Amino acid sequence: MTDPPVTSTELLRPWLARQYAELTGALLRLEEPEQVHRARVRARRIRSVLAAYADVVPAEARRLRPRLRRLARALSDLRDVDVLTELLVGDSEPHGAAHAWAEALHQQRTDLLAPAQREAGRKRTRRLLRHLHRLCAPEAWQHLPTTPAIAVAERVPRDQLDRVRSREESGTRHDVRKAAKQLRYAAELAATVHPPAAETAEVAQRIQDDLGADLDELMAAAWLDDFAARTANPQLADASRAEAARRRRPAAPHGG
Numbered sequence: 309m310t311d312p313p314v315t316s317t318e319l320l321r322p323w324l325a326r327q328y329a330e331l332t333g334a335l336l337r338l339e340e341p342e343q344v345h346r347a348r349v350r351a352r353r354i355r356s357v358l359a360a361y362a363d364v365v366p367a368e369a370r371r372l373r374p375r376l377r378r379l380a381r382a383l384s385d386l387r388d389v390d391v392l393t394e395l396l397v398g399d400s401e402p403h404g405a406a407h408a409w410a411e412a413l414h415q416q417r418t419d420l421l422a423p424a425q426r427e428a429g430r431k432r433t434r435r436l437l438r439h440l441h442r443l444c445a446p447e448a449w450q451h452l453p454t455t456p457a458i459a460v461a462e463r464v465p466r467d468q469l470d471r472v473r474s475r476e477e478s479g480t481r482h483d484v485r486k487a488a489k490q491l492r493y494a495a496e497l498a499a500t501v502h503p504p505a506a507e508t509a510e511v512a513q514r515i516q517d518d519l520g521a522d523l524d525e526l527m528a529a530a531w532l533d534d535f536a537a538r539t540a541n542p543q544l545a546d547a548s549r550a551e552a553a554r555r556r557r558p559a560a561p562h563g564g
Contacts, residue, residue: 314501316364317449319457320357323497325444327354332437335428338383339421341390347428348387351380353493354440360464360494364455366448368439375436382427386420388527389413395528396551405547412535461498465508468494472515481519488515529555 327350334347355376358369397410427433442448468491475487492512498505532552536545 314457316361316455316457316460317452319461319497319501320361320365321444321446321449323357324354324440327357328437328440328444331440335433338386338424338428341393344383344387344390344424348380348383351376351383352489355380356490356493357497360468360490361460361497364452364460366443366452368448369443372436372439372443375432375439379427379433379436383424386417386424389417389420391524392528392531393417395524396532405544405551408539408541408544409532409535409548457501461500461502461505465491465495465498465505469508469511472512481523485516485519485523488512488519492516525555529553 331347331350331354334343334350337343338347355373358365358373358376362370393410393413397406397413402410468487472484472487472491475484479487489512492509495505495509495512499509529552532548532555536548536552539545539548
């Protein structure tokens, strides 16, 4: 006798429990740049999957999605500073203008860390985490109809890909990137029971990475322009403006 097919609940609930555990752990360690990134990604990933799979998750999940968006946004400025540090300073010992940029970014991160930590410890965040924890319990899913996971895994990435194409026709690059992220998260989960979805996840990852790299360069250029306007050192201002202009130049096309 063959085993019964995996249900959508058996696909989604354990996944949600893992994401919840990683989110709560990361929120306790926001002094580490990697944990800021992890917390934001987990919050976005949970929200995206709850939206993409909305018809097979408990109804109360809908109320959590705006709260997850708010939490991710509360960490955005801190994450942006970490990305800017990676772009403008890197891992090596900074010299010249990069040394001044590193000092400014370090101070900026110090100023932003305390508000982010306060948000992580606020009553509304603790309430969100309690609700997420309850959503991970079997009791929250027991009233749902039994739906084969494979049927959902085939349909949801297809629907999300249509959503990305719609954004490409009528949305901004930021809109397209957000839709691509949701497609990627939905397809990565679907691929655990429907391997062809992995290819869709890879397509979404490429869209996300390409647009993200462009947007990060524009963010770096804007930060450098602001730094140049604030510094009293003319040579440092010139170097910052030159670097901003370089980062605004479109990248050369790939290939011949």
